[in-house]
Amino acid sequence: MELTRRDVLAALAASGAAAGAGIALSGEPGEGPVGEHEVDTLVAVGNVVYPGEVEGIEEFVRQYSIERVRGRPEYAEGVADAVAALDEYTRSWEDAEFAALETELADRTLSGFDVDVADPDPDGSDRERVRYYLVNELLYALFSTPTGGELAGIENPQGHPGGTTSYQRGPPE
Amino acid sequence: MNREPSPRADVCIVGAGPAGGLMADRLAAAGHDVVVLEAGPRFDADRDDRERRMERAIRPGHGPDSVWDMGGDRDAYESTGDRYYPLNAARVKGVGGSTLHWQGMVMRLHERDFRLESATGVGADWPLDYDDLQSYYAGAEDELGVAGASDNPFAPPRDEPHPQPAFEPSYSDSLFAEACEALGVTTHSVPNARLSEGREDRSACVGYGTCQPVCPSGAKYDATVHVERAADAGVRVVDRAPVQRLEHDDSGEHVTAAVYATPSGEHHRQTAREFVLAAGGVENPRLLLLSESEQYPDGLANSSGLVGRYFTEHLFAGVGGTLEEPTRQNHVGFNTTESHQFYDQPADGSRGAIKLEFLNYAGPSPVEMALGGDDWGDEMLDRIRANYGTHIAVGALVEQRPREENRIRLHPERTDDHGNPVPEVVWSLSDYERRGIERANEIQRDILDELGADVEWTVGPENTGPAYHHMGTTRMGDDPAESVVDARLRTHDLSNLTIASSSVFPTGGAMNPTLTIAALALKAADHVDERL
Ligand SMILES: Cc1cc2nc3c(=O)[nH]c(=O)nc-3n(C[C@H](O)[C@H](O)[C@H](O)COP(=O)(O)OP(=O)(O)OC[C@H]3O[C@@H](n4cnc5c(N)ncnc54)[C@H](O)[C@@H]3O)c2cc1C
Ligand code: SF4
Numbered sequence: 001m002e003l004t005r006r007d008v009l010a011a012l013a014a015s016g017a018a019a020g021a022g023i024a025l026s027g028e029p030g031e032g033p034v035g036e037h038e039v040d041t042l043v044a045v046g047n048v049v050y051p052g053e054v055e056g057i058e059e060f061v062r063q064y065s066i067e068r069v070r071g072r073p074e075y076a077e078g079v080a081d082a083v084a085a086l087d088e089y090t091r092s093w094e095d096a097e098f099a100a101l102e103t104e105l106a107d108r109t110l111s112g113f114d115v116d117v118a119d120p121d122p123d124g125s126d127r128e129r130v131r132y133y134l135v136n137e138l139l140y141a142l143f144s145t146p147t148g149g150e151l152a153g154i155e156n157p158q159g160h161p162g163g164t165t166s167y168q169r170g171p172p173e
Numbered sequence: 174m175n176r177e178p179s180p181r182a183d184v185c186i187v188g189a190g191p192a193g194g195l196m197a198d199r200l201a202a203a204g205h206d207v208v209v210l211e212a213g214p215r216f217d218a219d220r221d222d223r224e225r226r227m228e229r230a231i232r233p234g235h236g237p238d239s240v241w242d243m244g245g246d247r248d249a250y251e252s253t254g255d256r257y258y259p260l261n262a263a264r265v266k267g268v269g270g271s272t273l274h275w276q277g278m279v280m281r282l283h284e285r286d287f288r289l290e291s292a293t294g295v296g297a298d299w300p301l302d303y304d305d306l307q308s309y310y311a312g313a314e315d316e317l318g319v320a321g322a323s324d325n326p327f328a329p330p331r332d333e334p335h336p337q338p339a340f341e342p343s344y345s346d347s348l349f350a351e352a353c354e355a356l357g358v359t360t361h362s363v364p365n366a367r368l369s370e371g372r373e374d375r376s377a378c379v380g381y382g383t384c385q386p387v388c389p390s391g392a393k394y395d396a397t398v399h400v401e402r403a404a405d406a407g408v409r410v411v412d413r414a415p416v417q418r419l420e421h422d423d424s425g426e427h428v429t430a431a432v433y434a435t436p437s438g439e440h441h442r443q444t445a446r447e448f449v450l451a452a453g454g455v456e457n458p459r460l461l462l463l464s465e466s467e468q469y470p471d472g473l474a475n476s477s478g479l480v481g482r483y484f485t486e487h488l489f490a491g492v493g494g495t496l497e498e499p500t501r502q503n504h505v506g507f508n509t510t511e512s513h514q515f516y517d518q519p520a521d522g523s524r525g526a527i528k529l530e531f532l533n534y535a536g537p538s539p540v541e542m543a544l545g546g547d548d549w550g551d552e553m554l555d556r557i558r559a560n561y562g563t564h565i566a567v568g569a570l571v572e573q574r575p576r577e578e579n580r581i582r583l584h585p586e587r588t589d590d591h592g593n594p595v596p597e598v599v600w601s602l603s604d605y606e607r608r609g610i611e612r613a614n615e616i617q618r619d620i621l622d623e624l625g626a627d628v629e630w631t632v633g634p635e636n637t638g639p640a641y642h643h644m645g646t647t648r649m650g651d652d653p654a655e656s657v658v659d660a661r662l663r664t665h666d667l668s669n670l671t672i673a674s675s676s677v678f679p680t681g682g683a684m685n686p687t688l689t690i691a692a693l694a695l696k697a698a699d700h701v702d703e704r705l
Binding site: 013014015016048049050051052053107116117119120121122124128132135136139140142143144148149151152153154155156157158159160161162163164166167168169170171 | 220221222223224225227228231232233234235340341342343344347369377378379380381382383389390498499501503504505506533538539540541542543544547548549550551553554557558561562
């Protein structure tokens with residue numbers, strides 16, 4: 001399933017980052033702690049945590065993450081800190097930054113760091129912040145969009161203002 | 174903002190939830206000078222802020238009370254009864270009050286609810302009847318923008334349609350309807366305080382599906398609608414101004430001032446001709462108890478000794494499971510079908526009212542499952558697909574018998590951020606509620622069995638919890654020895670003190686209380702207006 005510009009806007013709306021559909025998606029990081037490296041790292045995380053059926057991950061994660069932190073310096077700080085924590089762990093085991101790893105190794109590294117079993121916590125330990133600011137951040141973005149919802153069988157997922165007709169409809173034949 | 178008292182006020186209202194908001198709006202429209210003192214903040218009203226709160230509600234990593242910034246010393250409390258009471262999950266402090274968080278189901282009480290003692294020997298009669306409130310109910314539905322239909326054969330009489338068309342039934346409602354028909358259970362629509370059509374500058378529901386605890390679109394009614402309208406009409410709304418106590422004159426017959434604190438630590442006295450307590454069913458009695466004086470050593474307006482007594486709730490009962498077919502849950506965050514067939518209390522007084530609710534949000538939603546698991550990628554998706562889509566559940570509200578020993582009192586040791594004793598909630602259940610819950614579970618199980626569901630959970634008498642409706646703590650009645658306020662919502666002891674809240678309900682039925690709170694607030698506004 002292909003993630004589109006519409007999904008980027010939906011995900012941004014669900015996080016209070018976009019006031020309307022008129023917003024321009026520049027794809028260029030702004031000033032602040034979330035720059036190219038942070039965005040690349042989020043894309044690498046997205047490649048691990050998004051299901052294999054999802055296409056267009058790089059574009060989606062890029063555009064979403066850049067707009068998401070615009071005008072939210074505290075949140076941007078949290079994302080950048082979590083990237084630094086993940087890189088530190090990755091460097092000590094793989095001698096590289098997370099964004100440079102092949103997807104399979106990136107997956108093992110993230111599990112090796114116990115991020116899969118960590119409780120998300122914006123003020124928690126390294127792995128808890130990685131879970132919150134990187135993994136759950138991207139899962140929230142995906143599953144509050146119509147495309148992400150459809151993967152799971154719901155066209156109007158929580159967090160998405162998908163109108164008041166879908167709840168009345170029966171399942172597709 | 175200037176938090177100095179107004180030099181001249183006709184009315185001082187404590188609390189900016191629906192009760193305070195509606196009264197402020199009405200009294201301002203009648204030409205009176207009104208000041209509203211609100212303990213909590215005025216939240217940003219823009220959609221971005223609401224969406225961020227919605228994100229906090231959906232994403233794990235944020236305490237549930239953090240969505241509306243509850244908690245800390247300001248909101249400290251103790252729960253000491255048989256049953257734990259999670260008070261801060263049950264209220265919001267700020268302009269809009271608890272309706273910022275609420276679900277928005279709004280129905281009228283039944284005629285029998287006003288005469289429970291006469292009809293069944295349980296509880297107390299109200300000092301007024303359904304007829305006395307009927308036109309105020311209509312006014313309240315209009316104010317809240319209630320979407321409803323007149324298809325409920327069990328509802329009390331009404332003269333006019335709801336102001337907005339009802340939301341259509343959900344897909345799962347159609348599954349329930351068949352099963353219920355086979356069992357002889359009649360189902361009908363739910364009156365919702367959410368717009369099915371746009372109105373003035375408010376949007377119609379757009380299906381975010383997170384109504385409780387936050388609706389980003391503003392389709393769900395909250396009391397900011399009335400507080401802001403009142404402010405536009407000239408009412409002064411002072412936020413972050415918790416009232417510490419009420420003072421009275423030498424005769425003990427009139428309240429003279431509300432003493433409130435400000436964020437900078439100052440204390441001010443707001444004088445007025447009339448005072449209205451609209452601080453909710455827990456803070457209303459607490460403030461009266463905090464306002465003890467030589468004349469009222471047990472608390473203001475407490476000659477009866479009943480301030481804080483008869484704390485009454487609604488209990489949740491539910492049965493849920495899965496079907497072997499899709500049930501299409503979690504598209505929206507509100508319900509569209511109920512049954513009030515089992516509502517009216519049996520004459521033998523064995524149990525209270527039961528209101529059945531057919532849920533549109535049974536089971537976890539995909540986004541919650543994704544964020545809360547310990548897997549990702551394809552494994553996660555397989556798990557979500559296996560678990561989402563076939564859940565189904567029937568809930569219910571069950572009546573609680575008012576009992577004196579259930580109460581709000583001042584905690585002897587613990588104090589809040591201003592050094593005032595915190596509220597202590599003493600709450601327990603009796604056999605009356607247990608029987609009501611068991612009966613609800615029986616009906617719920619029959620319905621799920623008829624549907625062929627695999628029943629997976631039951632919320633019964635042992636694991637039930639409160640619905641967050643705070644009733645009874647300043648009860649209404651004709652006899653000053655047996656009640657705190659009269660049928661005009663005025664305290665028996667002080668002639669310029671009105672209480673607008675579910676705290677005046679002598680009994681609670683099993684209908685969500687806020688439509689009745691709103692109707693009583695409109696009635697109280699008429700009485701205050703007459704006196705001014
Ligand atoms: C999760 C949840 C779901 C709910 N769902 C429903 C529903 O579906 N239907 C329904 O009918 N009801 C529902 N309710 C209940 C509903 O929210 C309340 O009945 C309603 O908000 C009560 O209105 P109120 O104005 O009396 O009090 P509140 O809305 O609680 O407002 C009281 C205000 O007074 C302020 N205050 C308190 N103490 C002071 C003080 N000392 N000085 C100054 N200000 C003070 C508070 O900060 C608050 O803002 C729900 C509640 C919750 C929590
Ligand atoms: S579904 Fe609920 S949260 Fe969404 S717009 Fe409608 S009322 Fe608001």
